[in-house]
Amino acid sequence: MTTTTDTRTNRSEPTFKPSRFCWDTLDREAAQQLWTELVDWVGWLRIRYELPSEIxxxxxRHSRMVEELTALMTAHRAAYDIANTADGDIEYWAGMAAWHTQYLRPFLAHLNDFGVQGCTTRDCTAQPRDVHTFHDIADWVDRDVQARKPRSATTPATISPARMAELVxxxxAEPVDLTDxxxxxxxxxxxxxxxxxxKVFVAQIEPVDDSSPDQPN
Known part of the structure; x- marks a missing residue:
C-alpha cells in the first residue's frame, strides 16, 4: 500500500481511504447495508434488462461477480444521481448513455451472452421469464456479515440518502432546519x-460536555 510520511511525527499514514463500496474493509453494519442495496439493485437489473440467465x-456466491456488480451499480448510481444530471432542452448530462456504452455493454460482453441470439428481423424470442434466486441468499448474507469485525466505536456510521428519506x-428522522x-x-x-x-449521510461525533453545574469550577 502506498504511504506518505508525516515529517512532524515521523509516522507513515496510508493514502488509501476506502469507500463504503470496498468489500474488503467493511465492518458488519456497513456490509449489511451494502448487501441490502446490491441485492435490490441486481434484482432490478436482471428484470429491467432481461438478464435472468445471463446473471x-x-x-x-461468486466473489468476482459481487465485485463486478458492485462496480456496475456504483457507476449506475453516479450516472443517474440528481447531482450529475440536468433537465432542460439545452443542457444535458451524457452519463446515463455512457453507463450503457462504457459499463453495461462491456460487462455483458464479458459474460459472452446478450440473451438475444434467437432474435431475427421477423421473430423475437423475448418472452416473460421467471427470475430465480437461490433460496439460501439470506443465510449466505448473514454468514458473510457475521464473519466480519463489529464496527469500532470510533468508526462513523453512514446512511444512504434513500434510506434517510425512508427514515424521515x-x-x-427529522431535518434539523427545514429552511437550511x-x-x-x-x-x-x-x-x-x-x-x-x-454521497452518504455521516453520523457526527459531537463533543460531550463534562462540566456539571453541581461541581465548583
Missing part, C-alpha cells in the same frame, strides 16, 4: 450530515 441466481417518512438543506438530520440521538463526496 445467474447464484451470483452472490417513517418519522424516525445543509443542516442535516436528527436520528437516533445523533446529527447526520451529508458527505457530498461520498
Amino acid at each position: 445467474p441466481g447464484c451470483w452472490y 417518512r417513517e418519522s424516525h 438543506p445543509d443542516s442535516g438530520y436528527r436520528h437516533n440521538d445523533a446529527l447526520w450530515l451529508l458527505d457530498a463526496k461520498r
